[in-house]
Each structure stands twice: as C-alpha cells, then as structure tokens.
Amino acid sequence: MTPSAASAVPVSAAAPTAASRPARSRAPATRDTPAPLQSPAPLDASAPREAKAPRLRRRMLDPRWYQIAVLAGLLAFGLARLRFEIRLPQVAVTLAAALLAQLACTRLARLPAFEPRSALISGLSLCLLLRTDHLALAALAAVITITSKFLLRVDGKHVFNPTNFGIVALIALGFPVWVSPGQWGNVAFFAFLMACLGGLVVNRAARGDVTLAFLGFYAAILFGRALWLGQRPAVPLHQLQSGALLLFAFFMISDPRTTPRSRTGRVLFAALVAAGAAAVPFLLYRTNGLLWSLAALSPLVPLLDRWLPGPRYEWSHPVATAPKPPRGETDETPPPRRVAVPERGALAPFRP
C-alpha cells in the first residue's frame, strides 16, 4: 500500500527554497507560499557543513530521481511479473493528470517554476496502489492528490501525504475504486528487493527514523498479537513479508513533508500509525489499515510539531553550523549534505 508521496524526498520536495521566499514573517505559511513543493532547498554553498560534504554526494542527483526510478521499476515489475490490475492507458492518464494538475497549481499559486518530479512520484504511487475500471476516476485521483498539496496546508506544510489523501478521499467518497493490498504477494525475494530499494531512497531522504520506527512498532504489534493468540511465528512473518507494507514504510510514511520535525515526534507518530494500522484489520476488520491510519493521524503532525518542536534537522550525520533560519522560514527538512544547485538563484542559509 504505499508509496508515495509526492514530495517524499526530503531534500527535494521538501525544501521550499528559502531563496524563493523572501523573509517571511511568522505568519503561517499558507497559500501564498505554497512551498515550492519540489525544489531542493538551496543551500549556502559556503556553509561549513557543505565543506565537509563528500564530493561524491555533491554530484548526486536530486534524490527524487532515485525515487522516481524505483517507483517506475516497481510498476514495471508489477505490470510484467505480478500482473497488477492496471493497464497502460490508466498509467498514462494518471501520470498526465498529475503533471497537468501540478502545472495548473503552479500557475495558480504563481510559483516560479514548474516542478514535475514530485507530481511524477505521486502519479507513480497512484499507479502502484489505486485500482479502478474508469479512466476518469484515475484522473480525478491524480488531480485530488496534487491539489491537496496546495490546498491542505498548515504551517507551510501540506498536512496529508498526497497520494494517501487522494486514495482515501476517493474511497471515502464512495467512488468505485479499490486498493489491492494482496497484489504484491509475499515472495521473500521481492520483500528483500523492495527493502533494499526502499532503503536507498530513505537513506537519501533522511526520514529513515520514521520508517524504522514504524516497522519496529508494527512488527512488535504483530508478533505480540501472535504471541497472545498462540499463533505460529509464521503468521506475523507472513503479514510482515508484504510488499504493500514495505512500500508504505519506505515510500509513504517516510515523506518528509508530512512527518513531524523532531525525531521524538516522528517516533511517536510512527508508533501511532502502527497502532492504527493494526487496529483497522484486527479490531475493526476492515482493509487498508495502513492507508486509513496514516490519513487519520496526519492531522496530528502539526500538533506534534508544536508540542515537540525539536531541531529542525534530524540527521544522524553532523550538519552543524549554519545559522538557524527564523521560524517558518523553511518548512521541511532541507537536503542533507548535498549541495543543491540552486534552482532559483539565491542561496539561503541553512542549519539544523
């Protein structure tokens, strides 16, 4: 169930280029600054942390390209090997609608540049997850997904993981769409492959903690439940060996745009989402627990951010001394030590 996230990659998606926003006051970032959902946060190349950054990293591509490549690869694998219930026209319509919606929102919000990457990520995620017999609904899902990024914002961050919101909204509204959590099967090899690929993205994306915390809590719940019920370990292992779960953990919940800023907040959030994700199938006996749980709990993130402000930048690697931007200046985890090539000209000071 899961991938997604339009702006899942930290670096990128997230950081609204500080440059692009002139010193913003504390006013809650909102429509006027629909944070460039995708441009990498330009960093001050002279910042000390950059000086430490390995050269190799500097040359690395925007991590969103990794994510796009991984999601596209998964989709190709799903279509060719797993025979996902989606046909190429739906893929084309979903991607086109996502890109067009992004373009339209960019214009309406008067953003300086059209950024197709996060829209592509959202579109690919929809293709991996959403199933419908109607092309128009595939397009509608893409449009809702993209516009939610621009419309549903608090403190300059969008509230919901866009793909998650798009899917849940359509299901909740009663449209004939569905998600097939069983489509991935439980092939161990595939699980392993997904974990590696996902890990790649997460490492580039900075939100590994939330992924690991979520997986840890979720696994603990499943094993705890199995222990209580007296089930064989094969049962929770079978539940964990799910492509849907890995996709969710590595590509959706890790979306830096929609996770709490502090590590404590993220771990707490991961625990809550894991509990919700288990409650839906095991207490309510409904499907798609991961998606419902994340959607229901996402509105808590702004609250968590206020209660647990924590350092803005929670990388395990050092980043140190750049001056801290005023509150509200940047919304997201800025890119790790990568020197962003400023997309919009100016460079902004940055610091954890």
Add this chain to the structure above:
Amino acid sequence: MLFLSAALSPPSAHSFCGFYVATGDARLFNKSSQVVLVRDEDRTVLTMGSDFKGEPSEFALVVPVPTVLERDQIHVGDQKIVEHLDAYSAPRLVEYFDENPCMMVKYEGKMLFRNAAPTAGIAEDAATRAKALGVTIEARYTVGEYDILILSAKQSNGLETWLNENHYRIPPGASRVLATYLRQGMKFFVAKVNLKEQAKTGFKSLRPLQMAYESPKFMLPIRLGMVNADGPQELFIYALTREGRVETTNYRTVKIPSDAEIPEYVKDAFPDFYRAMFRTAAQKENLEAVFLEYAWDMGWCDPCASEPLTQDELRELGVFWLDDSPGAPGMPRVRGGGQAPFVTRLHVRYDAAHFPEDLVFQQTSDKSNFQGRYILRHPWTGADDCPAALQYRAALRERRAKQASTLAALTGWDLADIRSRMKVRDDWSSDGDAVKWYQKLWKK
C-alpha cells in the same frame, strides 16, 4: 475438480472452514470443498458444500463462526444449486471450426469442469460435563438432518477434551489452533447427522449447511482443516456480491491463464488439462496464490457454460437483496427479477506451509468480466486447392506448433508427447493437410 482431488488424495478428514472429523476409521474423501459466500456490507450467508463420502453416522463438522447463531440463521440448502453455480462458473472449452479459405460457422461447445459433492453430518448430544471443561453450549438446534451445537469455551484444552469425549475426533495439534480462534472471540459451530431426521428427509446424501450472520469479518477460517492434513487441499469459493469482484487481501489473487488456443485432442482430456494447468499455475506462484477462475455478472454469460441461476436458486443460496433491489434499468438482472449478483469464483490449493493465515477477503468495485476459457480450432479439411487453400495449409503447421508450445507451457507436459498425441509429423504437418479431392470421394 472434485473427482480430481478424490482421485489424487488419500483418505483424510478435513477441509475448509473447519474440519470433518470421523468417529470411526471411515475413509473420508474430503480434500476438495466448496463454499458459497453471499456478502454485502456486513451481512454474510455461508453455504458449505463438500464432498463427504463416508457414512453419515461418521460425519462431524467443526467450524469457527464469528457470532452465536440463532436457529433461524441456520438452514440446510440444496447441493444441486451449488453444483449449478459450479457449472455456471466453471472453466470452459470453446470450439471453432475454420471455414473453407477458398470461399467462410462458429460452433461453441463447452466442457465443464465441475465440482460437486454433498456434505454430511451426525448429531450427538452434549453433556453437562461441558461446564466443568469450561465449554458453554450456547445453543442447540436440529436443522434438517443435522444436530447442531454452538459452543463457546474458555480454554482450548477444555474444548478439545469436550469434542473428543463427544466423539468429534479432533486431530492431535488442533488444540493450539482452537485456542487462536477462542482468543479472537469466535464461537464453534459443530454438527453431526441426526440419523432419524435424515431418514425423514429422504435424501441419501447430506445437504449443504448454510448460515447467515452479520459481522464485519469477511474471512474463511481454513487453519483447522490443515491441522493434520497430509497434503494440499482444494477449496472453491463462489462469492456472490452486489458491487463487484472479490479478492483476498492477505494473499495474491491471480487470474488463471485464459484464452489460450490449445490442440484439438485436449477436447477429450479436458479434466487432465485443467488439472495440469492449475498445478503449473499454482507452482509458478510458489503455491502462495489464490486463483480467480471466473468473475461475471449473473445477468448473462458468453459463452454460457451453464444457464445463469434463477432468482429462486439465488435466494436459496442466500442472495438477500433481490427483493429490495429489483435492478435499475440498464443493470443486469437475474431471471425472475432483482439485481444480478456479481459472481467471483476463486480456487485455492493450500497447505499449512504456504497459507499460514486464514483467508481474508474484500469486495472490490471491479466489474470487469473474466472467465477461464480455452480455445479449440478445428482446421478446415476440404480438398480445394485454390491458392488461398495452399496458403492456409502452410499456416496450419505454424499454428499447431504454437498450440503445442502453449499447451506445454500451460501444463508442463512434454512437447514431444504432445506432438505424438496431436498425430503430426516433426514439421507439424498432418496427414490430413493436403487431401486430394478424389481421396475423399469414396470414403465415408
């Protein structure tokens, strides 16, 4: 598929939702089960057909159920309707006859792959000892030829002891599985055949048990049946829903190969073909998938392997919305009125190693049609020799080669063996390819 599994399987005693247990050493052939699930929102009507072949006095059934059932929630159905549903949704063979290429009927035949077999039961009273064992007899009914008890229990050990003392021979190791269901708050539906009642019914074979209940749980408990299974078991699930196709959420649901063109000789060996094809498909999915064999609106079919079920038959199976939804204009309707249910036929071969969890389902909005359909094309055997006919005969060889390789890939059969059964030469040509007009003249 039944006879299939009967042929393949050694005697044993278990199946789908629960298990059939024998009180004696009767040989029970029961590796193939059929379940009809009528589902809309939280309402479920479950019909359990199976192929119990032992003495009715030796039948006993134990099935976990989500709620305590009232008398009116239990019914004894008609196996013939289950068989009809099976025939309607069965994979089919379609025949086409090539036309004379020189100047150009489609004939559709069908061969069904059928399941069948009735259930069976036995009845037995419970004892007050139940209480001492922590077993509560929540309800006790006689329905048709069955004596039925609904049990709840505090401890699986107590339940196991009670079942054994009451001649429900529980396989060793069942206690642990019973415990997991008890912890989930499930009750146990246990049935035996009341021989007196059975004599009154006049039926020789046992009829399917049906239960109607309201619960968000949309699942089939299969683990009890695997406790002492000595090989994989076969389960057919026919889901009748309002919205669309049903699939499993905790296992992959995969379509069986379909629309494949296969050699003519398979017409006489369709059951063998289907069995081999299913085995190959299951192995390709590491024996971890549930297979979709049919998904269609009951309002029509094309080709029909059997006529769609009538309104009365559907009502008997538990389709409860026929009266309150007469079917909007333009919507498929069943014979006799009412919105046609969407039929999903799922086929799963399972064992404990590959199916550790019970099957959990969801109803999707998918209304696209699917059927297991295999095509035979009979070549034209005329003696004309116009240029088109010559071209046609040349193309036949290529077609045969392709059909043979398709069959080999689908079934895992040996290609050389297929070729010999097709009675063609190494270059895929056949004796009948170029018959002169006079060679047929005086032949019958």
